[in-house]
Amino acid sequence: MRSAMTVSDLLREGTRTLRESVSESPGLDAEILLREALGATREQLFDALPSPVRPAAAISYRKLLKQRVDGIPIAYITGRREFYGHEFIVNSHVLVPRPETEFLVEFALEWLKQKEEPCRVVDVGTGSGAIAISVALETASQHIMLASDVSPEALDVAARNAEALGAIVQFVEGSLIDWLEEPVDLILANLPYLRPDQAHDGIEHEPAVALYAGDDGFSLNRSLLEDAPNKLRAGGAVIMELDPEQRDLALSAAQANLPDAGIEILADLAGNDRYLRIQTN
Known part of the structure; x- marks a missing residue:
C-alpha cells in the first residue's frame, strides 16, 4: 500500500x-x-x-x-511583496519592488534627518507606492509626501497600500513632475530605465510602461532632469535609480541641466553604478 x-x-x-x-x-x-x-x-x-x-x-x-x-513572478502569485520591512500589495499593474530600490528610501531618510522644517518630497513613478509610503512611515508623516504615476491602476494599488499601512501620501495622476504647481525639496525617482532590447522572460509579466523608456532607456529620466531646475527648491536634491550602463548619460544630462549642483553616481551593494545623486545649492 x-x-x-x-x-x-x-x-x-x-x-x-x-x-x-x-x-x-x-x-x-x-x-x-x-x-x-x-x-x-x-x-x-x-x-x-x-x-x-x-x-x-x-x-x-x-x-x-x-x-x-x-x-509569473512570485509576488504576483501571492499578491504581496516585502519592501523596507513592510508588506505591500502588488499585482500586474505595478512593478515588483526590488531590494536595490530601498536605497532611495535610505537616502531620503538620511537627507530629511538634516532638515529642521517640514519638506515637500515627491516620488515620481510611484507604482505600488513602496518608496513614498516607506518614507512617510519612517518619518511619521512629518513631511509632505507626494507621489505620482501615469497609470490610474497603479495609483489604485498605491492608495490601497497607503491605507493598509497607515501612511499619509498625496497621490496624483500625472506625468513626471509637469503637474507640480509648487516646487519641492526632494525628488525621488525609480522610473522605467530599460531599452527594448533588454527584454527577457524574467520580466515579461510586469507592465511594459513600468520597464521601458525609449531606445536608450533614459528618455524619462532625461525629461525629469530637464524639468528639475524649475521644480526644485534651492538646496533641494534628486536621487534616481539607473541602469548601470547609463552612468555617462546620467552625468551628462545632470550637468547640462543643473551645472552648479553637486552631482555624483553611487554604487549599489553589488558595486554597480546604480544611482544618480544631485544636490543643489
Whole structure:
C-alpha cells in the first residue's frame, strides 16, 4: 500500500518542478508557494513537514507551481511583496519592488534627518507606492509626501497600500513632475530605465510602461532632469535609480541641466553604478 504524500514530499516535488523553470531560487519559491497553498507560516510549514498533505492542498499547490513555471513572478502569485520591512500589495499593474530600490528610501531618510522644517518630497513613478509610503512611515508623516504615476491602476494599488499601512501620501495622476504647481525639496525617482532590447522572460509579466523608456532607456529620466531646475527648491536634491550602463548619460544630462549642483553616481551593494545623486545649492 502506497504511503500518503507528506508536506515534505510535496515541497521536494515543487523544488524539482521549479528547478527546470525560470525561477532563480527554486527552493525558496517552492517553499513560499507551499506556505501560500497551506495558509501556513514558515514555522508552521516546517513543523508540518512529516504530516500527510490534504489532496485539496496538493491540487492548489500544483496550480500555483504552474503559474510560476509560466514565468509569473512570485509576488504576483501571492499578491504581496516585502519592501523596507513592510508588506505591500502588488499585482500586474505595478512593478515588483526590488531590494536595490530601498536605497532611495535610505537616502531620503538620511537627507530629511538634516532638515529642521517640514519638506515637500515627491516620488515620481510611484507604482505600488513602496518608496513614498516607506518614507512617510519612517518619518511619521512629518513631511509632505507626494507621489505620482501615469497609470490610474497603479495609483489604485498605491492608495490601497497607503491605507493598509497607515501612511499619509498625496497621490496624483500625472506625468513626471509637469503637474507640480509648487516646487519641492526632494525628488525621488525609480522610473522605467530599460531599452527594448533588454527584454527577457524574467520580466515579461510586469507592465511594459513600468520597464521601458525609449531606445536608450533614459528618455524619462532625461525629461525629469530637464524639468528639475524649475521644480526644485534651492538646496533641494534628486536621487534616481539607473541602469548601470547609463552612468555617462546620467552625468551628462545632470550637468547640462543643473551645472552648479553637486552631482555624483553611487554604487549599489553589488558595486554597480546604480544611482544618480544631485544636490543643489
